Amino acid sequence: VNNESKSKEEKSTPKDRLSLLESQSKAIVKKQFPFLDFFANAPQPLFTEESLSKDLQTAKNCFKHMTALFDDLEECRPFEVLRGSRDRGDFLSTTHAKIIALTCTHAALKRSDLVNLRFQYDNLIMEESAQILEVETFIPMLLQNQDSELGSRLKRVVLIGDHHQLPPVVKNMAFQQYSHFDQSMFTRFVRLAMPVINLDMQGRARPSLAALYSWRYKNLGNLPIVSNTPIFQKANAGFACEYQLINVEDYEGKGETTPNPYFYQNLGEAEFIVQTYMFMRLVGYPSEKISIITTYNGQKQLLRDIIRRRCENNPLFGEPAKITTVDKYQGQQNDYILLSLVRTKTVGHLRDVRRLVVALSRARLGLYVFCRQRLFENCYELTPSFSRLLTRPTKLHIVPNEMFPSERPVQAPSNAFVIEDV
Known part of the structure; x- marks a missing residue:
């Protein structure tokens, strides 16, 4: 058998040998790809064996898909340990959430929990801030511990409100009239002539x-x-x-x-x-x-x-x-x-x-x-x-x-x- 194959190789021309090598190089991607069984249910064959560059690009796309799956699994792994909805919510809030919405009252009630969770944020946007007590405005700025080297991570505070509308509600008339507790921090800043952006439309x-x-x-x-x-x-x-x-x-x-x-x-x-x-x-x-x-x-x-x-x-x-x-x-x-x-x-x-x-x-x-x-x-x-x-x-x-x-x-x-x- 070996003698017959050798005789065939000797009889083949250089052009035949080159075409044989090209056909083997086109098929090498399919032979070496390790996830053929995983993609067996694909609507069409992954590799056409017509172009090496196309097959290589297909293989790269498949590897990207596999990497994304493993990334998703990595994100879900903590939920195997965190069984309760509260623990899972805390994990998502402190790890994955980009924007968190909450009321000032909730921020005051949960401040100690958020600090213990090492909750961190850079920007604070407060809507209807002219209707919020000064202390209620101040508490959301303190929902994280200061870094020993860099100080506070909070870089920007945006207060949105209308001081021409109703102020915060203070039911104690003495505090309201004589201590001016019904003044919001937003209104105080306006009264002190701090630079403001007026929306005039x-x-x-x-x-x-x-x-x-x-x-x-x-x-x-x-x-x-x-x-x-x-x-x-x-x-x-x-x-x-x-x-x-x-x-x-x-x-x-x-x-x-x-x-x-x-x-x-x-x-x-x-x-x-x-x-x-x-x-x-x-x-x-x-x-x-x-x-x-x-x-x-x-x-x-x-x-x-x-x-x-x-x-x-x-x-x-x-x-x-x-x-x-x-x-x-x-x-x-x-x-x-x-x-x-x-x-x-x-x-x-x-x-x-x-x-x-x-x-x-x-x-x-x-x-x-x-x-x-x-x-x-x-x-x-x-x-x-x-x-x-x-x-x-x-x-x-x-x-x-x-x-x-x-x-x-x-x-x-x-x-x-x-x-x-x-």
Whole structure:
């Protein structure tokens, strides 16, 4: 046999020998590749044996895939030891997480645990920082131990807030008034004239709605989106105006009532608002696009009771997205806001302009304010906003037979029907 093969090699030409070597070199990748069985279920053969360079590239890609699998296994190995969800969460937070979101309250409660876990971070971003106590702002900066050589790892702190809105809540009046505990660190920095970046363009509300509170902000403008987007150019279905102050007189001979001290309610406003909400639902407004807010807890409870009795079990109406107070709704928004101001004898705590700014700035497309006109129009602190509100009729103007969504331009005249004797 050996003699026969030798004789064949002697008879073969140099060209035949070269082609034999080339064919062997093309097949060498497939012969030497150690993971053929692992990739046996591939939709097509890995190696074509037509080009050595292509087969080598395929082999490299396969090795990359194998390396990624082993990297994933390496990351999962600790979970063989960490059986509890809490331990696994701590491991992920301290080892793999790039961004961690938590509240200031949670940071204060878990500070010792985070320090013991050797939690480390370089940047801190705090949203709604104007509504956070100074000590609550300070604690998140101390969630890690300082390095003995390099000092604190924290390199950047970004505070985002609006000092023209409501401050932190301090229930102890002595601390609030005499110790000024209701001042946030954000507000302190602004008051001390530290350099700040003012965002002077808003993209939340229609320009006409933004004009109700823009006087509190220096050179507040509007982003193009609130002028160019079709949803901001169309009118609110069923309403003649995109915003309106609706004057509510005594209902059954009563205005504001106080069943308990400081528990203010106004049945007339509550009934009017619920009827307006039901009208909006019949017109076709989605319930999740409507929020009802008020300035007092008593009115909030009354509104919830009426909604629960009239709308909760009726599939035509259902409940709105939120029924809450202005203070609790800070930092949130909705397309359509129904606002109850409750008071009919004195202005109350709405005299704080910051609370008024929060109340008027929650709506994107429609705002309807239910109140006692002659009380609030004479309040000096509120004049810039109420003077603009009073440029519109103070009786609710609706547009019959118009369904949601409306194709009527927001400035187009409409055949309005006036709601009277309510």
